[in-house]
Amino acid sequence: MILYGGGDHALGLWEAIQQLGLPFHGFFDDGEGPFVLPEEFHLGPYDSGVYASVPIIIAITDNVIRRNLSLRVKHPIAPPLIHPKAYVSPSASLSSGVVVLPGAVIHSRAEIGPHVIINSGAVVEHFVRIGAFAHLSSRSVAGCRSEIGESCFIATGAIIAPNARVGEGCIVGAGSLVLRELAPFTKAWGVPAKPQEMSF
Ligand SMILES: CC(C)(COP(=O)(O)OP(=O)(O)OC[C@H]1O[C@@H](n2cnc3c(N)ncnc32)[C@H](O)[C@@H]1OP(=O)(O)O)[C@@H](O)C(=O)NCCC(=O)NCCS
DSSP states (O other): OEEEOOSHHHHHHHHHHHHHTOOOOEEEOSSOOOOSSOGGGBOOSOOTTTTTTSOEEEOOOOHHHHHHHHHHOOSOBOOOEEOTTSEEOTTOEEOTTOEEOTTOEEOTTOEEOTTOEEOTTOEEOTTOEEOTTOEEOTTOEEOTTOEEOTTOEEOTTOEEOTTOEEOTTOEEOTTOEEOSEEOTTOEEETTTTEEEOOOO
């Protein structure tokens, strides 16, 4: 297994890889460092010829950067990396490049798209659908049959109510509650969440 990224998020994934007893080949990082992962594992900037057939996980929390890197990566994308202390229902469907961190729960028939991050203690309830490159931060909750669009960022402790819809590219602030619907590319927070001005 290779990680692309050597920062804080990569550290948690590296520890999961160790606890699962999977082989670890090193990490690519295009930056200068210093890195959070031990320097001895740094394979240099991304190079498609290094360990070319070894599966890779893009270990970057920023959804836009993760998406952009996924377009240039030539290595095979690893199957879902699930921390041994997470629960994933056998009927849930997880795409490649997904990571599930300690204490997270993914319930029956949930569908999780490629490169999604389900962070520590996040709960994804029955039949939830989550689009590619989304990030559910620690202790956030996606209620039953809710839908979260591609590249959404759901901050720490936010709750998406059962059956609610969050459009593509939305940002939901920490501790917020989305009761019904957010239009694509909306930034919102509060209880209930109110749309804010989006700056790009
Ligand atoms: C949604 C978020 C990313 C928006 O950030 P932002 O657009 O840069 O907004 P700012 O932090 O500049 O805050 C702007 C204002 O909105 C308020 N605000 C921001 N997020 C809020 C929230 N979730 N709830 C209530 N008020 C909030 C701020 O207090 C600030 O108010 P002020 O102008 O009176 O001081 C940020 O608020 C957030 O929730 N961060 C948490 C990130 C997180 O969970 N990371 C975990 C990764 S695992």
